[in-house]
Structure formats: structure tokens, C-alpha cells
Amino acid sequence: MLRVKIYGAGSIGNHLAHAARRLGWSVAVCDVSAAALARMKKEIYPQRYGQWDEAIALHEAGPNEPRGDFHLILIGTPPDHHVPLALRALEERPRGILIEKPLCTPALEGAEELHRRAANSSTRVFVGYDHVVGKAVRKIEDLYREGLIGDVDTLDVEFREHWSGIFRAHPWLSGPEDTYLGYWRRGGGASGEHSHAINLWQHLAHVVGKGRVADVDAMLQYCRQGQAEYDSVCLLNLRSEGGLVGRVVQDVVTLPPVKRACLQGTRGRLELLLNASPEGDAIHCRIPGRDDQVHAIPKTRPDDFIEELRHIETCLEGPDDASLIRPSPIGVERGLDTMLVVAAAHASEAGGRRVSIDYSKGCTLAAIGRKP
Numbered sequence: 001m002l003r004v005k006i007y008g009a010g011s012i013g014n015h016l017a018h019a020a021r022r023l024g025w026s027v028a029v030c031d032v033s034a035a036a037l038a039r040m041k042k043e044i045y046p047q048r049y050g051q052w053d054e055a056i057a058l059h060e061a062g063p064n065e066p067r068g069d070f071h072l073i074l075i076g077t078p079p080d081h082h083v084p085l086a087l088r089a090l091e092e093r094p095r096g097i098l099i100e101k102p103l104c105t106p107a108l109e110g111a112e113e114l115h116r117r118a119a120n121s122s123t124r125v126f127v128g129y130d131h132v133v134g135k136a137v138r139k140i141e142d143l144y145r146e147g148l149i150g151d152v153d154t155l156d157v158e159f160r161e162h163w164s165g166i167f168r169a170h171p172w173l174s175g176p177e178d179t180y181l182g183y184w185r186r187g188g189g190a191s192g193e194h195s196h197a198i199n200l201w202q203h204l205a206h207v208v209g210k211g212r213v214a215d216v217d218a219m220l221q222y223c224r225q226g227q228a229e230y231d232s233v234c235l236l237n238l239r240s241e242g243g244l245v246g247r248v249v250q251d252v253v254t255l256p257p258v259k260r261a262c263l264q265g266t267r268g269r270l271e272l273l274l275n276a277s278p279e280g281d282a283i284h285c286r287i288p289g290r291d292d293q294v295h296a297i298p299k300t301r302p303d304d305f306i307e308e309l310r311h312i313e314t315c316l317e318g319p320d321d322a323s324l325i326r327p328s329p330i331g332v333e334r335g336l337d338t339m340l341v342v343a344a345a346h347a348s349e350a351g352g353r354r355v356s357i358d359y360s361k362g363c364t365l366a367a368i369g370r371k372p
Contacts, residue, residue, distance in 0.1 A: 006076060198248050282294060
């Protein structure tokens with residue numbers, strides 16, 4: 001049985017705690033706020049999952065929290081706390097660390113240090129882009145590899161979702177000003193909160209053999225609401241190292257939401273529709289001259305996190321020899337690549353120009369031609 005420590009008693013912390021318990025793991029949750037821990041026990045968890053799980057241990061984060069006896073440490077705090085917590089977690093030498101997305105802020109503070117220290121550690125570090133290890137994305141990979149649509153010419157991904165749903169899940173917040181979500185510099189806004197779309201574009205580009213994102217041409221719409229400043233719309237035109245072109249759209253204004261990906265090939269296309277119905281996701285295979293094939297992928301919201309933790313468990317059961325370890329789609333390297341694209345998007349909007357990413361300069365602002 002894996003022993004798990006979770007930082008953060010908010011929405012993500014509850015999802016991760018429930019998923020870990022469904023897998024039969026031991027769970028301890030730490031938060032700096034006693035009120036957040038009480039809210040988790042009395043409100044969020046029982047309202048979502050029927051009743052509180054007394055097997056979950058709750059601790060105030062700080063000098064008296066449990067340390068050093070965990071297989072896996074999960075970080076579900078606001079993004080501007082992710083890197084400091086992950087660096088501390090590495091000192092405990094767990095087998096794995098999962099950092100919720102986005103990995104850090106667009107200023108990339110500490111990202112390269114985290115990359116370096118993780119690379120020199122026996123601990124495997126993951127970033128919570130759970131969709132790319134979900135059943136629907138695994139299915140679309142299989143369909144592509146069957147050769148049904150030929151060579152891929154272009155790739156589009158959209159995560160367009162009004163964030164009213166987020167605030168319904170966080171009723172203790174009155175709006176974006178009360179949370180990091182309302183501050184793009186803290187990792188919020190459409191570019192950070194819905195960076196699942198960027199990450200999914202990157203993942204599918206790797207699947208079709210076209211490499212990492214090389215060029216970013218972005219248009220963002222920034223909004224002010226009280227003290228909050230966030231991007232409500234983030235539009236990206238992308239080109240990969242292998243010449244694949246396409247777009248990513250992320251926003252916090254679309255209602256009802258649309259979450260989709262489209263792989264357009266020389267003989268047809270594959271369309272992934274996340275949350276296509278209350279029953280789950282769907283994949284449409286559209287080939288001229290044939291009837292459309294629809295593949296339904298049953299799924300509930302808790303399944304997203306259960307599949308993610310199952311994937312991590314499988315990774316942690318792999319070989320100890322680093323040379324034999326297969327890269328994970330949610331490995332820290334992919335999460336860092338996603339943050340470079342987020343940072344490049346803001347740089348592109350600020351400069352009114354296309355931005356190229358130089359991966360030889362690490363996960364730093366220098367990689368996108370900006371001074372730290």
C-alpha cells in the first residue's frame with residue numbers, strides 16, 4: 001500500500017485524496033489553513049463523495065507535519081507555491097512527486113533548479129496534466145497508429161470553458177480576485193488554468209513524431225477585475241520542431257464549454273471530444289466516403305484522477321536503472337515544456353511578434369529571448 005502526502009486541502013487536494021483512497025492508499029493531507037482542513041472534512045469531501053473518509057489524516061502544514069515516510073507526495077496548492085514545495089519534497093526522498101498544473105508561474109522562477117535537482121534525484125517528478133494519460137487520449141493514440149487518417153497535416157486543441165464552474169466547485173471564493181486564478185502572473189488566467197490544451201497539443205505532436213513546440217505566435221486578452229489581472233482568452237498559433245502547425249485556444253468565457261482536439265490527416269481526421277456527454281468522452285473518426293465511427297469512452301470526473309494515480313503507480317513500479325525508464329507523458333520534462341509555451345505566449349503578446357523557444361537554454365526566460 002502506497003503512503004501518500006497531499007499538500008493542499010482545496011478542490012484538487014480533495015480529488016487526489018479521494019482517488020488515492022479509491023486505490024487503497026494511505027493518505028495524509030497538509031494545509032497551512034486549519035479552516036481549509038475543516039472545510040475539506042465537513043463540506044467538500046462529503047458533499048462530493050457521500051461521506052468523509054475517516055482514514056484520511058489531516059495536519060496543519062509546518063514544522064509538525066509528518067515527513068520522510070511517504071512513497072508519493074502530491075502538491076495541490078496554488079502554482080506560485082509549487083516549486084518551493086517540490087524542492088522541499090525532494091529532500092524527503094519519496095519515490096514520486098506529483099505537482100498539479102501549471103507547474104509554476106510564467107516567470108519560471110525556480111523551474112530550472114527543480115529540473116536539475118529532479119534529474120539528479122532517484123525521485124520521479126510528474127505534473128498533473130491528467131488528460132494525456134486518460135483512456136480517451138490513449139484510445140486516440142491507438143486509432144492514429146492504425147494508420148486510419150494517414151499522415152497528420154495539422155493539429156488543433158481547444159479548452160474553452162467559462163470559469164463559473166470552477167467557482168461553483170469553490171463556493172468559499174466570491175470570484176477571481178479571491179484566488180490565484182485571477183492573476184496570470186501567479187499562474188492563473190486562461191493561459192495557466194486551461195494549459196491542459198497546450199499540454200495536449202504538445203503530447204499529440206510527440207505521438208505523431210513531430211517533436212516539441214518551436215514557435216509561438218499568440219494573442220491574449222487581458223482583463224482587470226478589482227485587483228485581479230488575468231487573460232480571459234489565450235489564442236496560440238504553433239509550429240513544432242518537425243514542422244507540424246496548428247492552434248491552441250484556451251479561454252475562461254465559453255459557455256457551454258468545449259474541450260476538443262482534432263488531428264487532421266491526409267486521409268481523414270480524428271476528433272476527441274472531452275465531456276462529450278454526461279456519460280463521458282468520445283472520439284469521432286471521419287474518413288471521406290465512409291460512415292463516421294464513434295468511440296464512446298465512459299468516464300466520471302473522479303476517473304481523471306484515478307487514472308492519473310494509476311499511471312504514476314505503474315511508473316514507480318518500473319526498473320531502478322534510469323537508462324531503462326520510459327519517459328512519462330506527464331513527466332516533469334513535459335510540464336516544463338508546457339510552461340515554456342505559456343511564458344512564450346505572454347512574451348509574444350507583449351512584443352507583438354512570434355517567439356521561438358531555444359530548449360538548449362533550459363526552462364528559463366532566456367529560452368524565449370527574455371532577460372530573467
